[in-house]
Amino acid sequence: MSTRTLPLNDQLYQYLHAVSLREPPAFQKCRAATAELPLGSMQIAPEQGQFLHLQLRLLGARKGVEIGSFTGYSALWLASALPPGGCLIACEQNEEWAAWARRHWEDAGVMDRVELRLGKAADTLAELLDNGSAHTLDFAFIDADKGSYDLYYEQALKLLRPGGLIAIDNVLWSGKVALHSHDDPDTQAIRALNQKLHNDPRVDLSLVPIGDGLTLCRKRTLTPA
Numbered sequence: 001m002s003t004r005t006l007p008l009n010d011q012l013y014q015y016l017h018a019v020s021l022r023e024p025p026a027f028q029k030c031r032a033a034t035a036e037l038p039l040g041s042m043q044i045a046p047e048q049g050q051f052l053h054l055q056l057r058l059l060g061a062r063k064g065v066e067i068g069s070f071t072g073y074s075a076l077w078l079a080s081a082l083p084p085g086g087c088l089i090a091c092e093q094n095e096e097w098a099a100w101a102r103r104h105w106e107d108a109g110v111m112d113r114v115e116l117r118l119g120k121a122a123d124t125l126a127e128l129l130d131n132g133s134a135h136t137l138d139f140a141f142i143d144a145d146k147g148s149y150d151l152y153y154e155q156a157l158k159l160l161r162p163g164g165l166i167a168i169d170n171v172l173w174s175g176k177v178a179l180h181s182h183d184d185p186d187t188q189a190i191r192a193l194n195q196k197l198h199n200d201p202r203v204d205l206s207l208v209p210i211g212d213g214l215t216l217c218r219k220r221t222l223t224p225a
Helices: 010-020 025-035 046-059 073-080 095-108 121-130 146-159 173-178 185-198
Strands: 063-067 087-092 114-118 137-142 160-169 203-208 214-219
Touching (some): 025 073, 063 121, 073 137, 087 121, 146 160, 146 185, 185 203
Parallel strands (some): 137 160
């Protein structure tokens, strides 16, 4: 028995997939194609996608936002968790990646639940707030430029209904956040946000050591956000 999270060697990781992962063929296709790209490592792990999918099902989510869609893999898991008529607002600035994502969403049959917004995510979130969407979204998934994480978090918190969920990726940053020898801007930004979240009374909090670290924030009922 262990009182702390087990390290996952290759053998145990493969076992985890063998007994838990239920990845549809279209999702596997997207993941395999993305892995061949120079920046393929930006893709979330499949068990992380399935974990997020389950969280949205438990939440009864109908509408949310993804900040940073890349080639569409994470959105496959998020959008497929939504019921008919549900909507995932997918924010992506890179037109080439967005074109990849659109093909994968169509292939998986979830395009009817995805609303792609090309451009800067901060601008899209600001537009949603200006158009009366504050306190209406069920969830937000943040996986984009690290220097803007704090801004995205604040915008997402305003968009979320009480009881809604924010999931933030890469919060362990390959372990660099715990090493004082790493002080680059991205590491500093994630480290500062992690500390801020730990002390933020507006949310319930859990940092889950899955993938590159995933923080879950539940918006509390009584919050000024």
